[in-house]
Amino acid sequence: MTRRRRIEGQETRWRGLGVSEGIVVGRVLRVFNGARQVYRATLDEKDVEREVRRLRAAVRLARMQLLAIKARAEKELGAEHAYIFDAHLLMLEDRKFLQDVGRHIREDRVNAEWAVKVAADRLLAIYAEVKDDYLRARGSDIEDVTQRLIVALSGERHSYKKLSEDAVIVSEDLLPSAAAELDFEHARAIATDSGGWTSHTAIIARGLGIPAIVGLRDLHRHARTGDRIIVDSQQDVVILHPSDSTLEHYKSLEKRTPRTNYTAAEDGDKPLRTLDGKEIVLRANVELPAEYEDVRRFGARGIGLYRSEFLFSHKRGMPTEDEQCEAYIEVAEVAGDEGATVRLFDLGGEKMVAFGAELERNPTLGLRAIRFSLTHEEVLRTQARAILRAAARGRLDIVLPMISDVMDVRRARRIINEERVRLESEGREVGGVRIGAMIEVPSAVMTADKIARDVDFFSLGTNDLVQYLLAVDRSNEGVADWFRSLHPSVLQSIYRTIDAARKAFIPAVICGEMASTPAYAVVLLGLGATDFSMTPSSIPRVRRTIENVKFAEAQEIARECLECETADDVEELVRERFTEKWRELFPPKSLPAPRVGG
Amino acid sequence: MIERRVTVTNRLGLHARAAALLVRTANTYKSALRLERTDGTASADAKSILSVLMLAASRGTELLATAEGVDETEAISAVCGLFAEGFGEGERVDKA
Numbered sequence: 001m002t003r004r005r006r007i008e009g010q011e012t013r014w015r016g017l018g019v020s021e022g023i024v025v026g027r028v029l030r031v032f033n034g035a036r037q038v039y040r041a042t043l044d045e046k047d048v049e050r051e052v053r054r055l056r057a058a059v060r061l062a063r064m065q066l067l068a069i070k071a072r073a074e075k076e077l078g079a080e081h082a083y084i085f086d087a088h089l090l091m092l093e094d095r096k097f098l099q100d101v102g103r104h105i106r107e108d109r110v111n112a113e114w115a116v117k118v119a120a121d122r123l124l125a126i127y128a129e130v131k132d133d134y135l136r137a138r139g140s141d142i143e144d145v146t147q148r149l150i151v152a153l154s155g156e157r158h159s160y161k162k163l164s165e166d167a168v169i170v171s172e173d174l175l176p177s178a179a180a181e182l183d184f185e186h187a188r189a190i191a192t193d194s195g196g197w198t199s200h201t202a203i204i205a206r207g208l209g210i211p212a213i214v215g216l217r218d219l220h221r222h223a224r225t226g227d228r229i230i231v232d233s234q235q236d237v238v239i240l241h242p243s244d245s246t247l248e249h250y251k252s253l254e255k256r257t258p259r260t261n262y263t264a265a266e267d268g269d270k271p272l273r274t275l276d277g278k279e280i281v282l283r284a285n286v287e288l289p290a291e292y293e294d295v296r297r298f299g300a301r302g303i304g305l306y307r308s309e310f311l312f313s314h315k316r317g318m319p320t321e322d323e324q325c326e327a328y329i330e331v332a333e334v335a336g337d338e339g340a341t342v343r344l345f346d347l348g349g350e351k352m353v354a355f356g357a358e359l360e361r362n363p364t365l366g367l368r369a370i371r372f373s374l375t376h377e378e379v380l381r382t383q384a385r386a387i388l389r390a391a392a393r394g395r396l397d398i399v400l401p402m403i404s405d406v407m408d409v410r411r412a413r414r415i416i417n418e419e420r421v422r423l424e425s426e427g428r429e430v431g432g433v434r435i436g437a438m439i440e441v442p443s444a445v446m447t448a449d450k451i452a453r454d455v456d457f458f459s460l461g462t463n464d465l466v467q468y469l470l471a472v473d474r475s476n477e478g479v480a481d482w483f484r485s486l487h488p489s490v491l492q493s494i495y496r497t498i499d500a501a502r503k504a505f506i507p508a509v510i511c512g513e514m515a516s517t518p519a520y521a522v523v524l525l526g527l528g529a530t531d532f533s534m535t536p537s538s539i540p541r542v543r544r545t546i547e548n549v550k551f552a553e554a555q556e557i558a559r560e561c562l563e564c565e566t567a568d569d570v571e572e573l574v575r576e577r578f579t580e581k582w583r584e585l586f587p588p589k590s591l592p593a594p595r596v597g598g
Numbered sequence: 599m600i601e602r603r604v605t606v607t608n609r610l611g612l613h614a615r616a617a618a619l620l621v622r623t624a625n626t627y628k629s630a631l632r633l634e635r636t637d638g639t640a641s642a643d644a645k646s647i648l649s650v651l652m653l654a655a656s657r658g659t660e661l662l663a664t665a666e667g668v669d670e671t672e673a674i675s676a677v678c679g680l681f682a683e684g685f686g687e688g689e690r691v692d693k694a
Contacts, residue, residue, distance in 0.1 A: 087614035090621050090647040097648050123648060130654040141614050142648070 011243045014216045016191070019202035022211030022537070024189040025250050028227040028240075030220060031174065038150060041111040051105050054423035055098075055112040058152040062092055065148065075289065079310070084141070086458030091145045097123070113153050120146035144175035168231055170223045174201045189213075189231040191238050193220050197324060209294055209537040213238055269401035272543055278551035280525070282543060283338070283533040292334040294536035299543070302338025304533025305399070305459065305511045306331050308383070309345045318379065324386035332394025339395030341459065341509070341533075342387055343438065344412075345379065346401045348372040365475065369402035369438075374411055384416040388423055391431025399459045403437040403444050409454045436512075442466035445493045452504035459533070460497055462512030466490050484513050486574065486592065491527060491561055498528040509533050518545035518572060519591050525551065526558025548585055557581075568595060599666040600674045603636070608684035611656035614647075620670035621647045623676050629667025631677060636660040644677065 024397030043051055047295045058436060070085035074322040091097065097119060104115035120142060127139040159191045169187050173194040195201050195214035205212035211233040223229065223240055230250050272280045283304030284295045295303060311319045311327055319327070348368025360366035373380035389394055400412050412583060413435055436450050437444065440461035444451060452458065462485070467474050469489055472482045484490070494510075500507035509531045514520045522545060524532070534542065557577045564570045571592040578586045606612055612620070624631045624644040631644035635653060636677075637660075642649040644663070655661060665674040 083615045083618065086622070087618035087647060090618050094646050094648045096643065096646045123652075126652060142651075 010241055011246060012222070012240045014191075014219050014238040016213040016216040016219075016236055016238060018211070018213050018236045019145040019195070020190075020210060020212040021233050022189070022206035022209075023230070023232045023234060023250065023253055024166075024168060024211050025230050025242075025247065026168040027189050028170045028223045028225055028229050029167040030169040030223060030225045031169050037110075037284050038113045038117045040114040043105075043109045043111060045109065048106055048109060051112050052102055054153065055101060055105065055115075058112065058149055059092060059098070060531075062145075062148045062152040065152070066092065079312075087141060088145050088148075091142060092149065096415075102355070113150050115259075116146055116149050117151070140173060140175060143176065147175070168229050170220050170229070172220045172505040177253065187378045191216055191219060191229070191231055193218055202324065208290055210534075230390050241596050272547060274525070274546055274549055274551040276550040276552055278530065280545075280546050281531045282539050283509065283531070284536040285533050286331070286334075286340075286536070289330075291536060292330075295334050296336075298536045298539040300338075300536055300539055302395075303331060303335040303340035304509050304531075306340050306342045307346065308342050309347050312345065312347060318382075321382045321386045321389075324383060325389045328387055328390035328396060329393045332390060332396050335395070337395070339397060339400050341397045341436065343399045343401050344370065344373055344383055347379075364467075370408050370412060371402065374408070374415075377415060380412065380415055381419055384419040387433060388416070388420055388430040389428060391433045392429040393431070397429065397436060397457070399436040399438055399457075402441060402459070402464070403439070403451065404441050405447055406451050406454050407444055408547075409437055409451060411434075413454070436509075439462075439497050439508075440468065442493070445469075445497055448497045448500035449503065452500045452506055455506065457506050458497060458501045458508040460494060460508060460510045460512070460529075462490075462494070462510065462514040465493060465512070466514075469493060485520060486561070487524065487567040488570060489563065491523070491558070491570065494524065494529070495527045495558075495562060502528065504518060507531055516542060517590075518542055519578060521545060522549055522554050523558055523561060523574065525549070525572060526554035526556070526561070528555075545585055549582060553581060571595075599664060600670050601653045601662060601664045602674055602678055604661050604663050604678050604681040605658045606655045606657055606661065606681065609657055609674070612650060614651065615672060616680075617647050617650045618620070618633075619685055620677065620680055621645060621650060623680060627667070627673035627676070629665045629668050629670040629673040631673055632664045634664070636662055 013402065066085055066089050069422060070082050070089070073085060074082040100119040101112070101115045104110060104118055106569070108115070110118075122140055124139055127142065166188055167189060169188045170191050172192065174190060187208075188200055190205050190210065190212040192212075192214050193216050201214060202212055204468065211231050213231055213233050216238055217239060219240070227240060228242055228247070230242050230246070232239070232250070239250075242250065272282060274280060281301050282299075283302050284291075284298070285302035285305040285307070286295060286303050287307040287310040294300075308324075308327075311324060328340075328342060331342070334340070346369045348363060348366060348371070366532050367375060373383070378456060382396075387398055390396055398416065400409060401445055403409055416433075416435065418431055434456035436457035436459055437455045438459050438461045439445060439451070441464075445465070448458070463474070466472070466483065466485050466487070470482060470484065470487060472479050474480075474483045498508050509528070510524055510529045511533045513534070515524055515529075515532040516534040518541055521532065522541045525546065531541070557574070560573055560577070561570045564573060572594070575588075575591045578591055579588075606680055608616060610616065620648060621644065633644050633650065633653060634641035635655070640653050642653045644650060653659075654659070663674060663681075665671075665677070665689075667673070
């Protein structure tokens, strides 16, 4: 049916929703949901109990598969994303569901597959009625688990062969466990018929830094494994059977889009300079082991921010000293000569309730990050020992999160030094680490000149700084209009902090998402920032921008920005000046959008 | 039997992840635990994830939690604790 509509080699374009950024030219690999036809069979009375036992065996098999998937997802994507498989395990073993299935088998004398399907369909029908989008989308979890169970009943398992080098996964809807079972190293992009911004496909693709487009209607019915395909999430488009000219166009784009260009690492070997010769350093922010490869691939000069709290998991709790030490050595190895900066645990609030911490009314302003570590000294001591030991094996620095003033720095420093002395007296090998302060709380900005005398470097956490400075919770959509990264107060604070670092002759590294937007990076550059740390996949884009602008010109624009009254004024100024000076570098889409009616 | 009112405060509602946490917690107690929408449209066995998901409790939903059994006091406070802390979702804000 579909074959008739498809004309061989005819270029077709499919509009969807880009949920993870990037452009990839590759070949289709169709992945089936495993949604298989299930038939009804009537059983003889004597076979009913055997059927129930078959169901139980299938549940055990599916359970083992899920445990394996979960362990793998934890390792590759981090505990946060693996959580969903915990839900799957619970669904699989849901007493009510299994009772339901068992009852169907016994009362209707049907085969287990049919009983599972009937029970699942009834659940899904109820689910489809749910008014909440997010919750309705979770119906896919139920589908996933029941499919797995049906496959397990046949004694088979889902399997994904080794992918070819340029595989673009095309699927109707990539169920979460299928997504996690994929060969992460080779999947280059994902395109699915359904799904949304919050689908697991989207979350996993973003975690891996590969492009993904969802909502492509019935693409998967028209694509065949091996077909040429282009996924361009910047334009929200998938092109099947691209014509030669389209292909050429994208190949030249691909050359300039280093996400898919392995020569980015080679570029990374030569120092990055602005047009007028100012040297700029771009480092990587890293949390998941899956991102380590990207550090090299995108030519980062070491790791500027390692978010150590990702070592912590709800299930296993606090990692031991040895576990931590091992993880830090690995991070140092990944970072190479440039070294890695380990941010001490940014834990606190709700996360720690299970470990006896008090519930807080306002965790963002509560006992978290360095405050938590100073209160639970044993946590800080264990982490300090692990880092000091690992530093004997590679270059590591420590940055203290959420510093309010110089007292926090002194207390943390004292404890770290005590542990250093203790390790040495135990005859352990320790390495030299520099200690820096995260500047992200307004009080630290105001006293940055004082703090600068007690630390070896500053890291500016722009995300939290914006949130604390403007008193806006960025996860609260109700106040989204007040979250303005280009607010004059933000720019003033960054300028002031960089200035304090410069006067104390210490480096200041800009961390946080702000720097990964090229237009913002140029504003930060103008404010005096020369050292940035960002998501590895953003590095090539920012690098390209920086090598095409003059430091002096960025400074000029930044000076004007500092004079502005409102965030709107700053944004308008950025739009005007950037378009004037660098029209080619900054297409309108890359600049802050004008406010509607503003 | 103990009853207590709770409100879903986490942004994503009682979705799969939060529900998993709730069900795992509920299963560590002997008492029977139930959740009921205060608008009376649905009620759930807190030990069954499919049942909990079916509440379709999005942010702001008010629920009545009941526990009955030998450890009902501990059970209800553990469950209410999860709601109060928004199922640990607030942590998203702490990325540098």
